[in-house]
Amino acid sequence: MKITLVSPTPLDIFAPGVRILSSYMKEHGHKTKLIFLPGNLLKLRFEKEHVYHYPKDTMEEIVGLCRDSDLIGISFMTQYFDRAVQLTKFIKERLPLPVIWGGIHSTIKPEESIKYADMICIGEGEEPLLELTEKMEKNKEPYGVRNIWFNRNGNVIRNDLRPLIQDLDSLPFFDYDLDDHYIYDIEARHIIKMDNAMLEKSLPTGLGPGNKMQRAYRSMTDRGCPHKCAYCAVGMIKDMYASQRYLRRRSVRHSIEEIVQIKKRFPFVQLIQFFDDTFFARPLNEIEEFSVAYKEKVRLPFHCQGSPTTITEEKLKLLIDAGLVFVEMGIQSGSEKTQRLYNRTTPNKFILKAASTLNRYKSSLLSPCYHIILDNPWESKEDIKKTLDLVLDLPRPFWLKIASLTLYPQTMLYRKAKEENLIQDEFRDIYRKPFCFSKGSYLNYLIYLAGFNWFPRLVLRMLSNDWFVKLMERERLRGVYFTLYRFSDLLHKTGRGIRTILRGDTFRLSLYVHRFKNYCLNLGRTSADV
Structure with a gap:
């Protein structure tokens, strides 16, 4: 068939x-x-x-x-x-x-x-x-x-x-044979046959050594997650398979063989991104086995994700020696009340300990990325301020990936929201919600600014004073903060572009030009909706 x-x-x-x-x-x-x-x-x-x-x-x-x-x-x-x-x-x-x-x-x-x-x-x-x-x-x-x-x-x-x-x-490896693969080409505005050139153009990019942008291959070496966060569908799926082992891993040999094949077939792949929910959750002996094999057979820089309870100095040293250059870590909130709500009850001292561990190896790693969740309907201003305080205590440099809480169907928070009648329209409030972009608010904007390593922390602590928050956190000002966010984001991207030119990173510069070209092509056209 x-x-x-x-x-x-x-x-x-x-x-x-x-x-x-x-x-x-x-x-x-x-x-x-x-x-x-x-x-x-x-x-x-x-x-x-x-x-x-x-x-x-x-x-x-x-x-x-x-x-x-x-x-x-x-x-x-x-x-x-x-x-x-x-x-x-x-x-x-x-x-x-x-x-x-x-x-x-x-x-x-x-x-x-x-x-x-x-x-x-x-x-x-x-x-x-x-x-x-x-x-x-x-x-x-x-x-x-x-x-x-x-x-x-x-x-x-x-x-x-x-x-x-x-x-x-x-199970076999992911299908990258390209024999009968097709893709919608945004520039050509129609579906074309996939080939090596189109794959190279379509694969994601990521930062490699020296902050140089590189073409990346993504893989997963496990299925499942050790956590059961209240905002994630993993909790519901774990309940579906309550009597079975949910977190399963491929062997090191199997995972490495896949990467070796990809590297041999597609020489334009210069970076590997492991998309396992928590790569650091592996026991130390598996990390050691992986590190030895990866260093010997792959020899490409790679990214992975961890959590505050799984990142240790022993594991980090082994992975850096193998080629690790970038780590993402979920923090989500600095409020103990919100952490309980999210079923992520990791005390802030352990979050700071993991961040300090990463910071000790900043000469070998790119600035880590920490995940934060905003727009939680159950959070008070005080809860949000605790998140800001935690971010301001994190050792620099780092950057933030900020998400707007989305109440995905059948998650624990979804069921709580349904019971409290907080979801009026699932299509508008969930399916069509831009989860990568937080709402315009004063405290949200301060957390956004806290993600910039050059912004003075003393100023942010002053601006988060109760008097300032009471004065500035008003519903009628939401549009102002949203505009400020867009303007700040534009300045940030402009500065990043200038630094790219000064570093001579021609590949990254070509990506900026390509994205801007597509933006201009798609502006105002419904055919850009793909």
Whole structure:
């Protein structure tokens, strides 16, 4: 059988779900086609009622690519729901082919998802998709396949879950064969065949040694997370598999072999980004094994993520020796009350200890990135000030990645918000919310400024005085702070561009020019909505 997998994806086209499914199906003798539809969420930042959609000519191209398929799969995250619905309706109106949805949204909102698709996959997709296609190929009734729900003429068939795959080494690597891969080209404004040149252009970038921008390959060496944060869907999924081992890891040998193959095939890859939720959660002996193998066989700089309770000096030294240049760490809040709400009860002294550990190796590492969550409806001004105080105590240099709290379906905070009637419209408040951009407020703006290493901390501490907060934190000034944020962000990017020119980082400069060109091309056009 031939399966076409369509991925409305962020601009990085990482799309690990469809890539592993494609490899798995090929390994078992089936043909696959991948269609990547990279798109951002920027318009949601400035147009709160904006609904993303694909232009009709792009939809027609997708339909044309799907005509020779036996099954069409669409995998997406919650923020791409509108695009997935539009795709599904357009395809079903024009092709007599079954459509199956997968990805995190189908797992957390199955009753909603099955209204749009013929089938949905809940949980891991490799084994159920293989069983489904083999039953379809043999003209057998497929309605008992575990992990899959069926919409049979309006009647929903809900099947049980199958066990999680425990041996991740039994799975193939992510599919980067490019044989039957297609991508929407933002500049050309149509879907083109993927080749090495287009892949190089489309892969994400990241900072390498000397703050030089480099082309990056992203990978994951585990499935699951050691934490159970109240704002994350992992908690709900852990509950689904309560009797099973949820955090599973690939062997060092398997992970390294994948990277070696990618490095050999795509010499333009200069940086590796490990997207495991908490790479540092591995025990010390595994970190040591990985570090030795990576240093010997890969020899490329890499990024990874950690948490305050998993970052230790022993692990950090080993990883730096192997090539680690950048670490991200989740802090989220400096308020003990909010930390309890988030189920992230790590005392601030341990957060500061982890940050100090990273700071001791600042000569070997790029400035670390710390994650902060704002716009929490249960936080008081005092809670937000505690986060600001914690940020001001962090050793410099660092930078902040600030997110606006999004109450994703079925998370613990979502259920709390529903009970308290805080969610009025799920589409507006969740699906179409620009989670990367916090609201305009005085304290939010101070936290934003605290992320700049040159800004005087004494000034920020003075500006966070109760008298200033009472004077400046007013609803009618929200628009002012939002404008200030945009202006400050523009100044920051301008300064970064100047530093790029002074350093002679021509690759990074070319990226800025490319992004500006695309911005000008897309300005005000609905065809930019992809």
